[in-house]
Amino acid sequence: MQTDFSLDDFPVGLVVTNLHSTEVLQASPYFYRLSQQQPLTTSKLGQFFTPASKILLESFVMPMLLHQGHCDEIQLTIDAGSSVRIPVLANARVVSGEPAIVYWAISPSQQRDTLYQQLVDLRNDLEIRAEKLEVLSRTDELTGLLNRRAFIQSAETLIKQAQRSGVAYAFFMLDIDFFKQINDQHGHAFGDQVLKDMAKILTENTRSNDIVARVGGEEFALVTFDQAEHSANFLAEKLLSAIRQQPIQGIMVTASIGCAIASHAPFEQLYKDADALLYQAKHQGRNRALCRLFDGS
Amino acid sequence: MFQFSLIVGALKHPVPNIGAFMFVQEDIITRNNVNVLGRGEQVLLMAHGFGCNQQMWRFLVPYLEGNFKIVLFDYVGSGSSDLGAYSKQKYADLAGYSQDIVDICQALDLNNVVLVGHSVSSIIGLLAAQKIPERIHSQVMVCPSPCFLNFPPEYMGGFNREDLVELIDLMDKNYIGWANYLAPLVTGELEGKVFATELTTSFCTTNPITAKNFAKATFFSDYRHLLPLNQHPVLLLQSEVDALASLFVGNYMLEHTPQSRLEVVSARGHCLHMSHPEQISLIIKDFLRIPVEAGSPDAD
Structure with missing residues (x-):
């Protein structure tokens, strides 16, 4: 042996x-x-x-x-x-x-x-698919803005963070005036184009870390941070005048805005306040912005 | 890999920028696992290199803690940092890492800071020093390189693009956070949870996302243009033989960085602060004009 x-x-x-x-x-x-x-x-x-x-x-x-x-x-x-x-x-x-x-x-x-390579390929493929789905699930298909779900998610997170850091924030609700008439008069394809153009105006007139979303039919929402009351007013007027200045699809379009500013109030409260202000703006004759400071107490 | 940014390129507001706010001090200390030790007026802020965490300074610290206040931290995505604070976009670029240093200096209100950076952290430090020059005293760069890529004939960083692509591939095969990482992908819970569920305790980062992102930011970047903009005294520490930063690179750094001084240590390897801590500490003290007493390390 x-x-x-x-x-x-x-x-x-x-x-x-x-x-x-x-x-x-x-x-x-x-x-x-x-x-x-x-x-x-x-x-x-x-x-x-x-x-x-x-x-x-x-x-x-x-x-x-x-x-x-x-x-x-x-x-x-x-x-x-x-x-x-x-x-x-x-x-x-x-x-x-x-x-x-x-x-x-x-x-x-x-x-x-070889086995690792197969796993890596599989993971990469899954990652790309998951990211595509993620983007799709957050996006408003027509305008490319955030959709309502993604808006609520992002705004809630950022508002909580702003509260902790003592940063003021402003919540804008914007609604296109007489949108139903535009649709009835010119057709839905035309109405869709108006919505797209409106989204473009909003993104062009806001900063990259503002949140801009389409939250309903002709309803848009914006959240901006570090907004003193006067600068929120300023932004609202700037948006309205940008909308007034350029005819959308050849017709004059106006919008109304309700804007709630706070540094403590929770997201849900601001949503309600901005919505109420928007309703008031409509009642006062449309094509205007109403801003109010809520201290959240 | 990172096609996310391409897909969302069409969106104006894909991911809101949370970094827009000032953070409060406790947030930063937890986020970056900041540890302060030592005694002294002068602050040494030590930034670990790609791959590891603040523990890599443990050999050097005993030689310096008697003379300096030492601030250690982990970059978000490394060591025991808060992985919930990780952002793929922010940390895809060395500027994102430099913001960690800026945040720490501001949160702790550090002044008269000597930035000690290993390897890529030398360049990250340079980026940070540009953002807050008034808080920075000088920089100590351990085995730095402004660019790992070869651009023959004028610049030889040491590696061809294919080498670095292969590196990313090798890293993929070595960092096996599969179970933690795959499950959320399959269930579609991509945001936040991927990072939040994993707490890295190992010395070297094995998180498949953060480590690879750091590698890409490190090895595919070219910051040579940044060197002439330096405004602070710089000590360059270089190994005689270093596979990652050759003597050519050391001399390039010296030639293009105003107010710099190069010390070539007769040693081999890319981790001088771990392999030759005493020697390194003496050169740092000499650079900062600290008289060297007999007997060391200080902790003895």
Whole structure:
């Protein structure tokens, strides 16, 4: 019966390196066969790997070895020359001393690599689909603005944050005047175009961190932050005059605005207040804005 | 990967910008897992590099905490930061990370700050110093590089684009937050929860989203144009042999950064502050004109 077995026959690459210099002090024949390289008098561990793997070695593996003395199951790629790349799995352990030594076990992992690739592809595909769905579920199809659901979600979150930070915020409800007549007179396709143009005017006259949404048929909502009362008034007038100034689809269109400003009131309250102000603006003859400061107490 | 931004490009207000507000101090301390230690008038704000967290400073800190007030933190998305505060858009760019430094300096009202940054954090520090120059005293850059890409013949950052694409691929295969990450994707709960459910305790980031986003921001960026705009004294610390930042890169930094001084340490590797902490601490003290006493580290 055979009693002397050679460690060299194990199907795993064994490498011993100096921790700080990364010089290869010893390596098993299997490792050289795997990497298709000849033993050299001096070589650094990095020489056996692709540039991408060198980055992982330097920015993950080395800090981990210095920090915790071991590094488990890292997927790397050996550069076996003439564009042959061999995926490998590496485990490493530091044995302290003068100098500190690292013991590496490096085994081929072609099948594991293929499996990972399939998982990565699957995940990427899922991620793209989920993001598309996410965008679709938040968007008003006609105007490209946020829809009612996304508006409520975003506005609630940001208003809570503004409350904590003591930032004032303003809630605008905007309704196109006599929209039903526009639809009846010119048809629904025309009405849709008016809605699209209105969305464009609103986005062009607001800032990138304001929230603009279409929340109903001809009803739009805006939330802006850091609005002193006068600047909310200013924005409301600016929107109205922008709407008045440019004929939409060749006809004159006007709108009414209700605007509630606060620094404490919750979202639901502001929604109601802005809606009530909008109703008043309609009653006072339309084509106007009514703004009011609510202190929330 | 990040086609989200392309899809929503048509929307004016895809994701409202929460970062528009000033944060209160407690928020920032929790968000960035800020830790303050040491004693001294001069503040050292230490910014970890790509991949790891503030624990990478633990070898260097004992040599400096007797002379300085030391502020450590984790970038949002790394270490024990608040992953709920993570935004893919914000942290797709080094400017997003530099805002973390600005927020910390403002929240703690830090002045006379020496920004100590490892690797990519040197450039992040440079971006932060431009936003709040009055709070910054100087910068210490450990193994910095303004650009990892090669632009032959005038600039050799060390890597070709294919290498870096392969790096992203390798990272994908190494960061196996699959279970945590896939489930919300399948159930469609993409917002917030993906990040919030996972708390990273390991030394190196294995969060598949944040780590890869950081890698992309780090390795595909080119901030060479930023160097001449520097307004503070800069200490450049460089390894003799460093696969990520070659001597060429070190000399490039020196040549293009006003008020800079280069110290080449006869060592190998990209983590000088971990492998040669004492030597690094002496150079930093010399740079900041702190007299060096016999016997160290200070904690002994």
